Amino acid sequence: MARVPTSKDVAKVAGVSQSTVSYVMSGKRPISEKTRRLVEDAMEQLLYQPHAGARALASQRTNIIAIVHPVLSNLGVGGIMAFIDEIAAQARRRDYDVLLVTADEGKESLRRVAGRALADAMVVMEVKAEDERAEVARGIAQPSLFIGYPDEALDEHSTLHCIDFDFAGGAELLVGELIGAGVHEIVVLGWGPEVVARGVNYVPRFRRRAEATAAAAGVPLRWVEVPRDSVAIRAALDDLLGSGSVPGLLLADGVPETLGALLDRGLRPGRDVDVVALCTDAEAEAQAVPVTAVSQQPRDVSRHAVEWLFQLLDDPAAPGEVRLVPAHLTRRQSVRPPN
Structure with missing residues (x-):
């Protein structure tokens, strides 16, 4: 050792x-x-942890939880604010504050927070299928909880603690809803290339189950990567609807932009086209035509994450585990009833 x-x-x-x-x-x-600066750089290089190294201070806590989430200029922060807001609220209930670490440093962000003993525990977000931060998490004193899970977390010997929404289950429900409506083809307007390029783990999980569910029912499914902007979405719809045939649409992103483009074309969801979406309940209900949707349940995921993290503070040696918050579909007005 x-x-x-x-x-x-x-x-x-x-x-x-x-x-x-x-x-x-x-x-x-x-x-x-x-x-x-010389001393701080040396501490970071050595991963020196003053609280862990000093026995007299070993029982002290900072009463801070660090949220480690790289925020890139082309992705913004809108999609994570519900998570952060709920984590902060749950932490405050326990007299804890939140430190938000947004630099896109990979594993160095975790090393910096752990090495300087800036927080008692860490929530790691924007998790990739192959995430180098997992290696650091296994070697630091502070407990860490991943929202999302790298592939290695599924190994029976993994010591990682991971929680996430069941994206695969959500895909199965959404595709199944369109199949039940009798669509002859499904088109998924998926996340844009900039999100896919990040290697975030939820995209392949959702896509694999969507494709498998459609294949099992014998319904063709096409996957289209669309940047989340109105121009790109309108161009994608031009290509999809040019033949005059209207497929069932599954929106993994860009819900308001896509609904607006359909209505501008005179296509009303629930009357002229069947549309389902992966989005929060608030976003689904805010549309001109409320959308049948599966919510990623950011607040439920965050609440469960904080509860588990405080358990890990008392028992940091707890065995590794992956927990999933189940998916639920809420029917609204965007899917036609079957004939």
Whole structure:
């Protein structure tokens, strides 16, 4: 087992005295910015954890949960705000604050938060099928909980703790609803290339089950990657509807933009075309034609995540597990009743 680094190791790497390292951490004496940076860089390099290294402070907590979610300029933050808001609300109920870490640093973001003991536990989001942060999570003292799961979490020996919405179950319900309505073909307007390129794990899970469900029923299914903007969505609909044949539509993203484009064409969901969507209940009900949908249940997922995370704070050695919040379909007005 690797030796735990000490403040003496930090001092050696930084080229300063051990007392200077102590002053940087305690703030009891003024330290130049240059020296402070040298010490902090050495701490990060060594993954030095003051709270873990000092037995007298081992029982102290920061009362902070870190949410590690890279926010990219082309993706924005709209899709994650319900998660963050609910995590923060649940944390406040337990007298905890939230630290939001948004830099797209990969595993270094986890290393930085853990190495500086900035939080007692971490929620890791925007999880990829192959996620390098899993390796770091296995080696740090603070418990971490992934919203989403990398492929390795399904291994029976995995020590990762992961929770997510059941995207595969949601795909099965949505495709099944269109099949039940008697559509002759299903077109999925899926996530855009910029989302797929990120390697987030929910996209292949949803797609595999959607395709398998349609194939089992003998209904052709096409998958179209569409950027979430009105111009791209209208162009995609031009291609899909050019032949005059109207397929059943499953919207994985871009719900308001797609509904607006259909209505502009004189196609009313539930009358002229069957439409289902993967979106929150609030978004589904806010449309001119309320949409039959499966919600990703961001607040339920977040509430369960925080409850589990506090259990892990008391029992960090709990065995690894993947938990899924079940999918439910809510029928509204966007699918025609079967003849």
